[in-house]
Amino acid sequence: LAFDTMRWHGRQLEILDQTLLPGTCQYIVLDTVSAVFEAIQKLRVRGAPAIGCCAAFGVVVGVLEARPASANEAVESAVKSAARLAESRPTAVNLFWALRKMEAIAHGAAGLESAEDVIGALETAAKAIHDDERELCRLIGVHGSPLISDGAGIMTHCNAGALATSGYGTALSPIFAAHAQGVALRVFANETRPLLQGARLTTWELMQAGVDVTLICDNTAARVMAEGKITMVIVGSDRIAANGDAANKIGTYGVALLAQAHHIPFYVAAPLSTFDLEVPDGDAIPIEERAPEEVTEGFGRRTAPEGVQVYSPAFDVTPAALIAGIITEHGILSPPYGPAIAQAAKKV
Amino acid sequence: LAFDTMRWHGRQLEILDQTLLPGTCQYIVLDTVSAVFEAIQKLRVRGAPAIGCCAAFGVVVGVLEARPASANEAVESAVKSAARLAESRPTAVNLFWALRKMEAIAHGAAGLESAEDVIGALETAAKAIHDDERELCRLIGVHGSPLISDGAGIMTHCNAGALATSGYGTALSPIFAAHAQGVALRVFANETRPLLQGARLTTWELMQAGVDVTLICDNTAARVMAEGKITMVIVGSDRIAANGDAANKIGTYGVALLAQAHHIPFYVAAPLSTFDLEVPDGDAIPIEERAPEEVTEGFGRRTAPEGVQVYSPAFDVTPAALIAGIITEHGILSPPYGPAIAQAAKKV
Numbered sequence: 001l002a003f004d005t006m007r008w009h010g011r012q013l014e015i016l017d018q019t020l021l022p023g024t025c026q027y028i029v030l031d032t033v034s035a036v037f038e039a040i041q042k043l044r045v046r047g048a049p050a051i052g053c054c055a056a057f058g059v060v061v062g063v064l065e066a067r068p069a070s071a072n073e074a075v076e077s078a079v080k081s082a083a084r085l086a087e088s089r090p091t092a093v094n095l096f097w098a099l100r101k102m103e104a105i106a107h108g109a110a111g112l113e114s115a116e117d118v119i120g121a122l123e124t125a126a127k128a129i130h131d132d133e134r135e136l137c138r139l140i141g142v143h144g145s146p147l148i149s150d151g152a153g154i155m156t157h158c159n160a161g162a163l164a165t166s167g168y169g170t171a172l173s174p175i176f177a178a179h180a181q182g183v184a185l186r187v188f189a190n191e192t193r194p195l196l197q198g199a200r201l202t203t204w205e206l207m208q209a210g211v212d213v214t215l216i217c218d219n220t221a222a223r224v225m226a227e228g229k230i231t232m233v234i235v236g237s238d239r240i241a242a243n244g245d246a247a248n249k250i251g252t253y254g255v256a257l258l259a260q261a262h263h264i265p266f267y268v269a270a271p272l273s274t275f276d277l278e279v280p281d282g283d284a285i286p287i288e289e290r291a292p293e294e295v296t297e298g299f300g301r302r303t304a305p306e307g308v309q310v311y312s313p314a315f316d317v318t319p320a321a322l323i324a325g326i327i328t329e330h331g332i333l334s335p336p337y338g339p340a341i342a343q344a345a346k347k348v
Numbered sequence: 349l350a351f352d353t354m355r356w357h358g359r360q361l362e363i364l365d366q367t368l369l370p371g372t373c374q375y376i377v378l379d380t381v382s383a384v385f386e387a388i389q390k391l392r393v394r395g396a397p398a399i400g401c402c403a404a405f406g407v408v409v410g411v412l413e414a415r416p417a418s419a420n421e422a423v424e425s426a427v428k429s430a431a432r433l434a435e436s437r438p439t440a441v442n443l444f445w446a447l448r449k450m451e452a453i454a455h456g457a458a459g460l461e462s463a464e465d466v467i468g469a470l471e472t473a474a475k476a477i478h479d480d481e482r483e484l485c486r487l488i489g490v491h492g493s494p495l496i497s498d499g500a501g502i503m504t505h506c507n508a509g510a511l512a513t514s515g516y517g518t519a520l521s522p523i524f525a526a527h528a529q530g531v532a533l534r535v536f537a538n539e540t541r542p543l544l545q546g547a548r549l550t551t552w553e554l555m556q557a558g559v560d561v562t563l564i565c566d567n568t569a570a571r572v573m574a575e576g577k578i579t580m581v582i583v584g585s586d587r588i589a590a591n592g593d594a595a596n597k598i599g600t601y602g603v604a605l606l607a608q609a610h611h612i613p614f615y616v617a618a619p620l621s622t623f624d625l626e627v628p629d630g631d632a633i634p635i636e637e638r639a640p641e642e643v644t645e646g647f648g649r650r651t652a653p654e655g656v657q658v659y660s661p662a663f664d665v666t667p668a669a670l671i672a673g674i675i676t677e678h679g680i681l682s683p684p685y686g687p688a689i690a691q692a693a694k695k696v
Binding site for chain 2: 022023157188191192193194196199203204207212213214215216217218219220221222223224226250251253257258261295296299301304306307309311316
């Protein structure tokens, strides 16, 4: 990849400011907990896995910022930083997971000799979270890329790419891998209203990698399929129920139905951490509703009448029956998903 | 209705500039063929029937602009104006129909005494096209409104309303009629990227009439259907082939497939002039491609990378097999559409 979503070197955290994409590709240094907090909250860094990694580094940043005189002071500032960062976004599961992990490391390091020892332990842990994330993404690419053959036309929705993770992404990882192997392929990226992650981010990162990508409006998906341009669909997921029903960005369910109508296989790519075995099926996944202004003023200028009613769910649920396979870091799960998911969960 | 889509008085053509809606409700005078051409091409006036009416008046505008000294000169400039206006947009059959009619009137008026006589004949013909159009829309409402019962949830795509016609619209006419009869109904308007006719125009004109309307992003249609909120879909059409395949705004075909998947009846509302018996099926309907900037620079601000490839067909084709009925001014056509359309065509 020609860019890093985030970098850690010389004990400094740098992130690619995604709010400036695609117009400007600018890295910013986050050298205080407040800066990390603001970056997550304002979506300068986004995508559940990327947020988790950024928050983990953010804990190290917080300790360095505090200049602790002892191991105890270092542990204390790590715990404080983690508590602060947990308030940055309310729903990202990976955020809380990463912060809990960093807190546990901090408490475990309480017996070490110096502040420097604690910082070293935290730094190692944050790097491990980041590296593990990269490896998961890489493995999703390894398992998914054989599905892509020469001449493939791949539709994707929203951004489940490198920018959303710290590696090659989930849905985009098999595409990057196949492209790197010299497979001739073409991607159609749905723009993904209301926030246009497909238009702003997916096209950008595929273009950076030299992948042939074409942007379409969401409502053009059916026509492109009817024209025979699409041979497969790959999307990411925010949460997958025990039966394989998959929640993802609004519009994904429609794409899955259109794919079915055109006999096009529809794949979900996600690490096993996305599975929520406590949720039996899609009906039990809560769906967040977004602010009407994202729809009515999405382009910086009002494009709908004042006072119009708006319905803007952030996600929809694709029933397991529409999914040809779920590409994970441990291989591709096939229907029936109930047993396949239960089996795979043992590997985590 | 509280507004006119276009007006003809004092031998002047005025249109409501729809590119400024919903923020500004402003009428502009079109006093040259170039201005009429530009208004059609830039979608200041839009919707197949409205384009037809506007082009018919445009021929009169062209003759007035030419200040012809004789009947022959008037006929000549009418023919020239019609030829010019036929280049403004490629898909809408009403445009060509109206221009052919105006040309026939011009040729028929060649024997008249003066330029003024020819202009008078053309003006009368254009007004008749406009008045007929209003009546057609009213009748589509009369025939379509019995399909709508209390508690209906109606999805529509793009704008096939009053703004697209010179009357109550096509797809929206049954809705206006049912609402006027006191039927409790709710409309979901797809925003219709890239130009947001649903967000800007359909919501606006339904709100003007006091109809309960909710705006959604195009990609939210499937979710809204899955939630059980939709009992029927009504859309307009730009051209219907002899077998019933219907071209309409991009996204319509996808909505039709989603409706089928949810067992929701999908209706097309269009006057008989929309039928093109010379086109055997949808494959033979030419599909206009729009400029990439409509997608990448939505409303004044760039939201996709420079140089990104864009595919933006303006229309798609819904196969006859997905259409539950075609609501016309002579009643509702049912499958099989081949014979039904051939029969109905005799009434024109």
